[in-house]
Amino acid sequence: MLIKRSKKERQQLLLETIEENPFVTDEQLATQFGVSVQTIRLDRMELSIPELRERIKDVAERNLENEVKSLPINEVIGEIIDIELDERAISIFDVKEEHVFQRNGIARGHHLFAQANSLAVAVIDDELALTVRANVVFVKPVRAGDRVITKAIVRETNKEKNRTNIDVMSTVNNKLVFKGEFEMYRTKGVGEQHENSD
Amino acid sequence: MLIKRSKKERQQLLLETIEENPFVTDEQLATQFGVSVQTIRLDRMELSIPELRERIKDVAERNLENEVKSLPINEVIGEIIDIELDERAISIFDVKEEHVFQRNGIARGHHLFAQANSLAVAVIDDELALTVRANVVFVKPVRAGDRVITKAIVRETNKEKNRTNIDVMSTVNNKLVFKGEFEMYRTKGVGEQHENSD
DNA sequence: TCTATTTTTAGCACTTGGTACTAATACCAG
DNA sequence: CTGGTATTAGTACCAAGTGCTAAAAATAGA
Structure with missing residues (x-):
C-alpha cells in the first residue's frame, strides 16, 4: 500500500530518488509515487530537475572529466x-x-x-x-x-x-x-x- | 573540399571519431563525412556502434562506477x-x-x-x-x-x-x-x- | 559497353522520453 | 459553497533514433 504523501514530502523524496539513481524515467517515478506522469513533470519543473536524457548526459560529461582525475591513482x-x-x-x-x-x-x-x-x-x-x-x-x-x-x-x-x-x-x-x-x-x-x- | 573516401576508410574514421567524441549525432557525422544520414546509420549498424543516447548512457554508467573508485582521492x-x-x-x-x-x-x-x-x-x-x-x-x-x-x-x-x-x-x-x-x-x-x- | 552488384540515398511509419500548453477535475480550507 | 491549490488528462510537437522498402547512383566484371 502506498501512503499518500504531501506534495512537499513527495518532492523531497523525488530529489533523493533521482539523486541516487539519475537513470529513472518519469513513468517509473509516477508508478513509484502513485501519481500521474504529469505530476512528476510538474514536480521536476518546480525543483528544476532536468529530464532523464539531460541527467544522463550530465553524468557522462561530469565523469569524462573525472576519468582524467582518477587516473593517477596507480601512476606516478x-x-x-x-x-x-x-x-x-x-x-x-x-x-x-x-x-x-x-x-x-x-x-x-x-x-x-x-x-x-x-x-x-x-x-x-x-x-x-x-x-x-x-x-x-x-x-x-x-x-x-x-x-x-x-x-x-x-x-x-x-x-x-x-x-x-x-x-x-x-x-x-x-x-x-x-x-x-x-x-x-x-x-x-x-x-x-x-x-x-x- | 571533401575528398571522397571509400566505405572502408569512412568507417574506420567513423570508429575513431565516435571513440574520441561519443556525443556526436548521426546528422553531424553525415555533414562531416559528406554523406547522408542513412549512410551513417548503415555504417553504425555494420560496425555495431550503438546510437547516440546509448553511447552517452554507457559513458554515464561506466563513470558512475568510477566515481566510487575515484572518490578516495580527496577523502580519507x-x-x-x-x-x-x-x-x-x-x-x-x-x-x-x-x-x-x-x-x-x-x-x-x-x-x-x-x-x-x-x-x-x-x-x-x-x-x-x-x-x-x-x-x-x-x-x-x-x-x-x-x-x-x-x-x-x-x-x-x-x-x-x-x-x-x-x-x-x-x-x-x-x-x-x-x-x-x-x-x-x-x-x-x-x-x-x-x-x-x- | 552493358550488366550485375554494391553502395548510397530517400521516404515513411513507429519509438522513447520527453516539452509546452490547455482544460478539466479533485481536494481542502475558510 | 466558493476559491485556490494540486492533480490529472489530452493534444501537438521535438530529437534522435530504429526498421523497413524502394529507388538511384556508383563501381566492377566480363
Whole structure:
C-alpha cells in the first residue's frame, strides 16, 4: 500500500530518488509515487530537475572529466620533466581542488609525499625500488592552484645493503614547501643494470 | 573540399571519431563525412556502434562506477572503524591491484603513507590539522589483497607550540608492515574545542 | 559497353522520453 | 459553497533514433 504523501514530502523524496539513481524515467517515478506522469513533470519543473536524457548526459560529461582525475591513482604522481637515472630527477605537480581540504584549502600531506615518493622511486635505475624509510617535513602549506616543483637528488648508495639515500625538495614559486630524505631499497647495485639502457 | 573516401576508410574514421567524441549525432557525422544520414546509420549498424543516447548512457554508467573508485582521492584513505578523538583511531585499507607496482605486485609506499597520514589527521580533534613532519619506515612489503589495519596513538601534545605527536602502526595479519611518527600542527589546543561535542 | 552488384540515398511509419500548453477535475480550507 | 491549490488528462510537437522498402547512383566484371 502506498501512503499518500504531501506534495512537499513527495518532492523531497523525488530529489533523493533521482539523486541516487539519475537513470529513472518519469513513468517509473509516477508508478513509484502513485501519481500521474504529469505530476512528476510538474514536480521536476518546480525543483528544476532536468529530464532523464539531460541527467544522463550530465553524468557522462561530469565523469569524462573525472576519468582524467582518477587516473593517477596507480601512476606516478606528478609529471617527470627531467631525469638522470641514479643522479637526479624533477617533477611537476599541479595542485587541484581535489587535493586540498575543503575546510582550509590546504593540500593534504599525502599528495606531496606521493609526488616525492614517486620521484624517488623513478630516479632509481633499477627494476625494483622500494621505500624503506622516509623522514619528511611539511615546511609551508600548499594550496589549490599551486605548481609544486620537486627535485630528487641521489645522495649515496650503500652497495652492500642495496640501499640508496635520496634527498627530495619541493618548492612553490621557489619557496621550499616540503623536504624529505628517502631511504630506498633496490634489487641490484648501481652499474649492474639490465643491458638495454636506451 | 571533401575528398571522397571509400566505405572502408569512412568507417574506420567513423570508429575513431565516435571513440574520441561519443556525443556526436548521426546528422553531424553525415555533414562531416559528406554523406547522408542513412549512410551513417548503415555504417553504425555494420560496425555495431550503438546510437547516440546509448553511447552517452554507457559513458554515464561506466563513470558512475568510477566515481566510487575515484572518490578516495580527496577523502580519507582507508575506512575508519574506531576513533577516540585525541586518543587513538583505527582504519582499514584493502590493497587492490591499482595500488601496487605492476612489476612486482608490491604496494606503492605512498598509499600506506596516505592511510597513516589520513588517520593522523582524523584523530586530531580540531578544525584544522596539518602534518608538519613525518618519519616513516616501510617494514615489510604489502601486496594486493592484503588488508592493512592501521592504528594511530596520540602520544603527546605541546600546547604552546600547537603540536601533537602521533605514532602510527600498520599491520597485515598482525605483522608490522609500516610504522611512523607524525608531528601534527593544530589551530586550537586540546580541550578548547568548539561547543557542540555530540 | 552493358550488366550485375554494391553502395548510397530517400521516404515513411513507429519509438522513447520527453516539452509546452490547455482544460478539466479533485481536494481542502475558510 | 466558493476559491485556490494540486492533480490529472489530452493534444501537438521535438530529437534522435530504429526498421523497413524502394529507388538511384556508383563501381566492377566480363
